[in-house]
Amino acid sequence: MKVLRRLGVDVSFPEDQTCCGQIAFNGGFRSHAADVAKHFLDVFENEEQVVVPSGSCASMIKVYYRELFEDDPETLERAQAVGERTRELSDYIVNVVGTSDVGAASEGLVTYHDACHLLRELRIKEAPRSLIGGVQGVELQEMEDSDACCGFGGLFSVKFPEISTAILNEKLKNIAESGASAVVANDCGCLMQIRGAMERRGMNVRAVHLAELLAEDGA
Amino acid sequence: MAPTPEEHSNKDAFILRVRKALGRTEPIVHMPDHPSLKSNAVRQQEKVRTVIARNEARRSQTLDRLAKTAAAASWNVRRAGDAEEAASIVAEIAQQSGVKNLVRSAEDVFKRVNIDATLRSVGVSPAILASGRTRSRGALRDMAFRADMGVTGVSYAIAETASCAVTPRRGVARLASLAPSSLVLLIEPEQVLESLDDFFAITRLNRMQARGRTVNYFNFISGPSRTADIEQTLTIGVHGPGEVHMVILG
Amino acid sequence: MAEVKSADFKHAAGRALRDEKLQHALDHVMEHFVGARANVIEADFGDESWEAMRTRAAAIKQSTLEHLDYYLDMVDKSVRRNGGHVYFADDAAQANAIVLDIAKRNGVKTVIKSKSMVSEEMGVNHVLEREGIEPVETDLGEYIIQLAGETPFHIIAPAMHKTRQEVSSLFQEWLKTAPTQDIKRLCVYARDALREKFAAADMGISGANFIVAETGTVCLVTNEGNGRMTTSAPRIHVVLAGMEKIVPAIEDLALFLRLLPRSATGQRITSYNTFVGGPRSPSDEDGPEEFHLVFVDNGRLNLLRDEVMREALRCIRCGACLNHCPVYQKVGGHAYGWVYSGPIGAVVTPPMTNMKVARELPYASTLCGKCKDVCPVKIDIPRLLLHLRHKVAEGTAGERSATWMERLFVGQWHGAMRSRRALEGKANLGRLLTRSFARGGKVRRLPFAPMVSGWTASRDFPAPAQKSFARLWREELSHESGSANGTEQR
Numbered sequence: 014m015k016v017l018r019r020l021g022v023d024v025s026f027p028e029d030q031t032c033c034g035q036i037a038f039n040g041g042f043r044s045h046a047a048d049v050a051k052h053f054l055d056v057f058e059n060e061e062q063v064v065v066p067s068g069s070c071a072s073m074i075k076v077y078y079r080e081l082f083e084d085d086p087e088t089l090e091r092a093q094a095v096g097e098r099t100r101e102l103s104d105y106i107v108n109v110v111g112t113s114d115v116g117a118a119s120e121g122l123v124t125y126h127d128a129c130h131l132l133r134e135l136r137i138k139e140a141p142r143s144l145i146g147g148v149q150g151v152e153l154q155e156m157e158d159s160d161a162c163c164g165f166g167g168l169f170s171v172k173f174p175e176i177s178t179a180i181l182n183e184k185l186k187n188i189a190e191s192g193a194s195a196v197v198a199n200d201c202g203c204l205m206q207i208r209g210a211m212e213r214r215g216m217n218v219r220a221v222h223l224a225e226l227l228a229e230d231g232a
Numbered sequence: 233m234a235p236t237p238e239e240h241s242n243k244d245a246f247i248l249r250v251r252k253a254l255g256r257t258e259p260i261v262h263m264p265d266h267p268s269l270k271s272n273a274v275r276q277q278e279k280v281r282t283v284i285a286r287n288e289a290r291r292s293q294t295l296d297r298l299a300k301t302a303a304a305a306s307w308n309v310r311r312a313g314d315a316e317e318a319a320s321i322v323a324e325i326a327q328q329s330g331v332k333n334l335v336r337s338a339e340d341v342f343k344r345v346n347i348d349a350t351l352r353s354v355g356v357s358p359a360i361l362a363s364g365r366t367r368s369r370g371a372l373r374d375m376a377f378r379a380d381m382g383v384t385g386v387s388y389a390i391a392e393t394a395s396c397a398v399t400p401r402r403g404v405a406r407l408a409s410l411a412p413s414s415l416v417l418l419i420e421p422e423q424v425l426e427s428l429d430d431f432f433a434i435t436r437l438n439r440m441q442a443r444g445r446t447v448n449y450f451n452f453i454s455g456p457s458r459t460a461d462i463e464q465t466l467t468i469g470v471h472g473p474g475e476v477h478m479v480i481l482g
Numbered sequence: 483m484a485e486v487k488s489a490d491f492k493h494a495a496g497r498a499l500r501d502e503k504l505q506h507a508l509d510h511v512m513e514h515f516v517g518a519r520a521n522v523i524e525a526d527f528g529d530e531s532w533e534a535m536r537t538r539a540a541a542i543k544q545s546t547l548e549h550l551d552y553y554l555d556m557v558d559k560s561v562r563r564n565g566g567h568v569y570f571a572d573d574a575a576q577a578n579a580i581v582l583d584i585a586k587r588n589g590v591k592t593v594i595k596s597k598s599m600v601s602e603e604m605g606v607n608h609v610l611e612r613e614g615i616e617p618v619e620t621d622l623g624e625y626i627i628q629l630a631g632e633t634p635f636h637i638i639a640p641a642m643h644k645t646r647q648e649v650s651s652l653f654q655e656w657l658k659t660a661p662t663q664d665i666k667r668l669c670v671y672a673r674d675a676l677r678e679k680f681a682a683a684d685m686g687i688s689g690a691n692f693i694v695a696e697t698g699t700v701c702l703v704t705n706e707g708n709g710r711m712t713t714s715a716p717r718i719h720v721v722l723a724g725m726e727k728i729v730p731a732i733e734d735l736a737l738f739l740r741l742l743p744r745s746a747t748g749q750r751i752t753s754y755n756t757f758v759g760g761p762r763s764p765s766d767e768d769g770p771e772e773f774h775l776v777f778v779d780n781g782r783l784n785l786l787r788d789e790v791m792r793e794a795l796r797c798i799r800c801g802a803c804l805n806h807c808p809v810y811q812k813v814g815g816h817a818y819g820w821v822y823s824g825p826i827g828a829v830v831t832p833p834m835t836n837m838k839v840a841r842e843l844p845y846a847s848t849l850c851g852k853c854k855d856v857c858p859v860k861i862d863i864p865r866l867l868l869h870l871r872h873k874v875a876e877g878t879a880g881e882r883s884a885t886w887m888e889r890l891f892v893g894q895w896h897g898a899m900r901s902r903r904a905l906e907g908k909a910n911l912g913r914l915l916t917r918s919f920a921r922g923g924k925v926r927r928l929p930f931a932p933m934v935s936g937w938t939a940s941r942d943f944p945a946p947a948q949k950s951f952a953r954l955w956r957e958e959l960s961h962e963s964g965s966a967n968g969t970e971q972r
Contacts, residue, residue: 042884162850165848169847175496176495181940246572467666
């Protein structure tokens, strides 16, 4: 919010918003997901542009709503219209606003985790990196296998916590080996997973959302 | 246990179920639209003519490329200026490997490359691996398994993948290029093709022109027999030859 | 048919995770396959041409499936023209009966086999053994797991979980060989033991990587030479093939032979490709006198019938999706509980076997999408897994099997998410409850939520903020003005 305003974007937060429905959709409960997705469409249908700060939510809206409403042509049309106007945050700033410098400042080495849906559903790879590069005082240090899954997978981490943790361990190892003092991701699920484990283990690395980093002003 | 279906007894019912699963009730009458299936003999001949002309025009580059890809695929590559040199290279390889039992196929290339003479000069007497009139299936197999080197020609050699197409037939036993632990293949320049596409285009035309005398069996040999099934450690020479030599004329 | 143990996925996965030796093997092998594949694709084609090849291969396989009735008939006619025999088996029992019948008719005592996943589905080895016929696997990896009495761990590296010491002990026990740590030596032991079998066998059974409809040619892709041996030494050759193995034209093989080995092992081509369409001709020096091709359905119709799932039958069994899957990389192949493992195993096992028994498999994925990116025939595996999850949650009575707890959770979530007011009501309750377990903004244990208690075993759960963002917006943010010269509208 702060970042977008700093860029001169007129932002609002429709208060009746809840969820895109991905959690039920991924669980297989499509009728429930469809209800919630319709609510999402009701709330956002008249907005000119929808900016989503999480890769998996954005891919749900832009990619998987097509699947969800394939037998409901009327809603499908609405979903496609909203989907076209929906942009993930980094993509929006770099490719719509047209800047990589949002006037943020922080410090230290930062490494970037490619959230799966952001990378492989939306094919967004460069925008977040160029935004990190645009933060004053910050240097991007790539980790090994930055495109490897963190093991969250929503429901997956609840159903199979042991496997999820084993996958996560690889990610944590790569983060630690990068030598960065912060890991940035652009997906709330990945962050919950990574942050939760780093805090439990007392790792001296911050896990921050891209938006959080961009909101920092060096103070 | 379910009763044994006779061959074909279940065919119609099986295919009907497949059709139903695909949401159709009627059989497909016209061949589906697939270009490489629809090309008829005339068009295929035209295509192959272009393939052959291209390969002739680029022969020397293709020979070089074959030598390169083959070396990368663990072939021992030797190039011979003429048939005589090729024959002495084969003898040299046999001698270096300390070969005792050498078998070869009976095919045209040996009329030009007289390996029998050069081999005898280094003390190896080649035997022809063929059933002849007296040799049974078991006897041929025993002979092949006893041999430590096999020498045969090829139908084609494909530069793209360093693959030698070997077509067993009268005089060319399947086991000649398979059972001995070491293999030597003789390749003549006009047998070399640039790509897999070239090979299959020609193969298709040959079949179309064969009129009932179809070739039911051929192989690509593209390197030594290998496995990595124990601890992902590459080991050569499991069931087939662990040592493979390519002698290219030209 | 091979027993389906997929219901035990979670526990089997847990055992694999705690097996250090196995974890070491998985790390090593997966890294090797992933690296080799990437290198050879970059060296030979580059991303763009590779993508075009995948698109073309996907289209050819899909079109073949859409016309499968036509092509099955075409293969049948081609093979018969070549002098071979063709059979159509609805299920594993029928296929086993056909194989047994051919063996008995010919007084077969020993059968040599080159790798066939369909034969694993059928469990044909047990059937032959019961009838006093000795089946011998000849792919080294398959031979090792046959001696160990196991199923393949990986589609192209079936014994990757075995160490040289374990292989040595197996050979000591079964082949009476001396103990050794030398892998080359172990290979020689196997070679010698199998040579005797090749010489003795009356029948060879192989799988099929591709079957060309127009020529009736079965294409086998191997590295060891056992495929050639199986199709050369015995008097009878039987091919077991899933009905989806067909490609229309012989010229299509050029494309598929480029895609398969690169995707599988990172090789440009495997050491051997065998092309066989019928028995030897009378003038041939050697080779089988009889050729039998058995097409097997065994649950594939369930995939074909479902328009979404149909594309799973494009699979050419390269194993790339296994190698790149973060879940497979950790739990390996046996956890999946049937013949096929990894992402494609999770896709095909439930429809081919039993939706309820294999209900966990569609969930055994983080949906990270790597499988889809590496698939040489572009199977959209995440989409198919989501489709199966839909069946588990909301499908027909035969498919549905979500637990009461999952239903309760989704019901509550659904209630909360249909409006902001409902959400805030429930969220406030949740916030209160969760915060009561939080220490310093973190939740270490959530005892009232059995579904997520496993989560907090290794990670902290973030305690909800005191105020929701919506409340923050209402009370504070919305009053701050945006930039005065904003040119963008929202």
